[in-house]
Amino acid sequence: MTPAGRLMVVGLGPGPERWLTAEAQALLAEATDIVGYGPYVDRVPPSAARRHASDNRVELDRARHALELAEAGARVAVVSGGDPGVFAMAAAVFEAVEAGPPAWRGLDILVAPGITAMLAAAARLGAPLGHDFCAISLSDNLKPWAVVEKRLVAAAAADLVIALYNPASKARPDQIGRAFEALRSAVGERLVILAKAVGRPDETIIRTSLAAVDPREVDMRTLVIIGSAATRVIERPEGEAWVYTPRRWEEGA
Template identity: 55%
Template sequence: MHQHDRKIRTIGLADVSEPGDEALITPEVSAALATATDIVGYAPYVTRVQPRDGLTLHPSDNRVELQRAGEALRLAAEGRHVVVVSSGDPGVFAMASAVFEALEDAPQWQDLSIRVLPGVTAMLAAAASAGAPLGHDFCAINLSDNLKPWPLIEKRLRLAAEADFAIAMYNPRSASRPDGFARTLEILKEAGCGERIVIFARAVSTPDQRIETVELRDARPDMADMRTLVIVGNSATRRVGRWVYAPRQVR
């Protein structure tokens, strides 16, 4: 009993980019936000939640995910109704893993009620805006080497090309990582993917949305930035009109 007095919820504001499209936020997430007492997250996401009486906002900086997760657990243990907000699905390169990591370090909090509320992750919104490039087998790779060694990223890119997966690339390029995406394009060219179709989906679902599709050999590193999700098609991916899609059938 009283388990609902002690809960933390990890949720997704189902946005692809800032500012996102509220029409992609699930009713489950909206209900969680409406009954929360505390919102914890990266400042630009927290400020998307409408202020109201009884709701405390806890914005934090980028790259402090573990501390933020610990703060959320501590608040929940005090009996608060906490929602940790992410952009897109909280389970994909977002806050859910950080919350469980913090939980592992704090066994006294393992009886808290935790719910991960799924959302529309960036690659799905990006794919929908371009057609159906994820209609056949695919993989998702985070191109940031902040939390893993770069050679592992290169290995995965080569194996993904060999497996003929479509490849969704999160965090392709940032000011602090200007060169990784250029190297990514080189590796895929070396792996024989020069004729594959690449989708650059920038700021999907916002007024700034821009979708560019080119063959990989014509792709330039500067086509991607922090707000871009990149999808490399598989070898059968094709165009019809302005759309790009992966055929269901492969022989």
């Protein structure tokens, strides 16, 4: 028996409404309940839906609450910044389903993709993700630092462009410096981009390098992109330089 409720896990994109998909807009409009981290709930356009805002550190509680509402017949939108499947709420929802009552496996759950931060930052810069790349979260609430470091070094050794999510927080201000240090040891010099609050009024883009980067410039709203050996800068007579990674691999690039 499928309950009448529905759980929609909706990606809001990195901030501005222009990056919402048509699907996300439609799902938010049909929701009876909006569940999410406060600042994301605040981004949902005005509607009659009940709003359940919570703190950032309680993903599983929030997921369970949303599942309970859906089980009771609500049409619940769980909202995430960016894409809900990339270091965001979708995995938390399925973790809660797997550990939860069997009835939750009968729920109608829909994940609506969104523009994730690395795509917005890349578009703003040019095309730094134009060739093979990876996305790694620096949060060691969720895994040991040794695992983070091993993955970073493997990715750099394979010459992938690296997008770092959750690069810093008040609880762990020093990790990003250790990450840069590990990468310097592994591959020497690389282009580094610090893309803060992309698409927002306080957007800041810093173009630097592994040798020169100041870890104190990185905060929790920053997406860090580390170029591959092939990543290039196009200087311009006026305006910001463009950054891109060519589609073609070149020997020794």
